[in-house]
Amino acid sequence: MQPTRWARWRAAIPIIWLAVAACGDTVGGNKPIGKAVDSDAQLQRFLRRTYLDLSGHAPSDGELADGTARLRDAGNTATARGELVGDLTAKDAFTAVWIGELENAIFGGTSLEQQYALVCGIIRGTQPVCMSCTLQDSCACSCPQLQALATERAQLRTTAADLRSGTTTAAIERRYAMATGYFALAGAPETRVKALFDDFLARSPEADEAENGRAMVIGSLLTGSPAGLLFHRLGASYADLIDIVFHSEVYREAMVRRVFDRYLARGPSSVELAHFVASLNHNDATDPDARDLVRAVVSSREYFAQ
Incomplete structure (x- = not known):
């Protein structure tokens, strides 16, 4: 039996609502008609x-009181919540949290400083030209291999300031x-x-992606050929591979998936994915920013x- 038009529409409702404007209120940003006004306890829980998700700490008593009044006075619309969230993502605390979570994910649970201490320590202990160095900071040794890593680490230390700016x-x-410090321990x-x-x-x-990516990491056998x-x-090199990955629709889809997983503990529906990828494409498809999505x-x- 074919589903009725109402049955098809009703089944689509759960995946449509998040893609509308700020993902979940009525179009005007208010609670659905007939629902009770959100209590102060609900506002404070939010x-x-x-604050924990975006700043890494609980709000102070003053921040909690101000935020509660701000949302209550504005009717707790999606727009009001969006303005509050925008204020938080513009602060240094959000930058520190975002960078910390990125490093924790890609460095296997460690920070930038810990990762480079490990990589530089391994190189100092295995490269004869570096073994005579007795500095506590292995990356500060004067051998060429470690000087390159020290320069790279210094550049990555500016990422928080760059993100803020x-x-x-x-x-x-x-x-x-x-960065070499990222892939140095990956091996093959x-x-x-x-x-x-x-x-x-x-x-x-x-399988084909792994093989073609592997070929780019190794590099082209003939100059000028892919x-x-x-x-x-x-692509003909690792740099080309990075260009391809970070300019791809696949990367923009992954950006949406990671934000949904981080803040909603679920993946996006196909409708939500299409909506938010389109918004990233509209802003800058080759250089997207996750903050508006957050x-x-x-x-x-x-x-x-929640």
């Missing part, structure tokens, strides 16, 4: 979770993906490709009701 999240992630080229996919594309590579094909683009998801009714 504020505590939002307007550098996109995609540009920051790309910077980490290009195919392992390097798998790590890149797992960390930045939120999935494992398919080494592999990925996402319909040719704002939309965290200001949603679904996030509020």
